[in-house]
Amino acid sequence: MSLCHPEVGNVSCGACCGLFNLKLQPKEFKTLLLERTSEFQSTVDFEVRHTFPIYRKERETKEVFIPKKDEMTYNCPFLGYVDSAKQRIGCMIHPIFTGDPKSQNFSFYGASICQAYDCKNKESALADLWETFFVEVAKDSVEYSFLSADHIFSSAIERYFQLIHLNIDSMFQEFRLELMDLFRTRLQTSAEKNFTSFEINYESFSDLEVLEDYFTKELGDFWKEWKEGFSKKNPG
Ligand code: SF4
Ligand code: SF4
Incomplete structure (x- = not known):
């Protein structure tokens, strides 16, 4: 499987x-x-x-x-x-x-x-972790497909954790609920995007500023709200 x-x-x-x-x-x-x-x-x-x-x-x-x-x-x-x-x-x-x-x-x-x-998410080194996580988040196969195909968003959040010096394990464990919150909101914004999984990521997500712009564009005000909650749990 x-x-x-x-x-x-x-x-x-x-x-x-x-x-x-x-x-x-x-x-x-x-x-x-x-x-x-x-x-x-x-x-x-x-x-x-x-x-x-x-x-x-x-x-x-x-x-x-x-x-x-x-x-x-x-x-x-x-x-x-x-x-x-x-x-x-x-x-x-x-x-x-x-x-x-x-x-x-x-x-x-x-x-x-x-x-x-x-697709990129299937090829990812973290594919097994994403699989288990997406099964938890998705209510049905349509939602699961939206999540699985959206490799740019997954790679952006991986990069975010990397840039704030948190390891990937913590993303799937300690911050699992926060991650879930983020992806449930993502499902609302991705419904209009009609992902095929063929989308090309032209961004290298080189620094936090680029990621901020990306997440704000994709999630609107929710990103700021999420980040504030996340910062309280992880004052860094
Ligand atoms: S888009 Fe979905 S069905 Fe296609 S390879 Fe990726 S995970 Fe599999
Ligand atoms: S493109 Fe059509 S034939 Fe090919 S795997 Fe998908 S459903 Fe099957």
């Missing part, structure tokens, strides 16, 4: 399959995923290969009217719920379900890209 599909909890991530490229509200994402899942289950037969492209074409036609963040980024309709409780997001044509190692070739990206892509 991995950041994409955590060992524990009922959440998983599907951000890099293009979900958040669609300009929808959190509950509309769930509705869309439920619709895809239901249509996939009732029309695709793993033994009948032409049912895969028919499903894809049908969904692409239905979803073409949903506004996108970036017209050049594809939204894969094979992303749906992959557990019976319809809580975990995943690839409905993953080989573990189809038994065919190449079944993702029915998608736009193709099996080699689908299976090789790892």
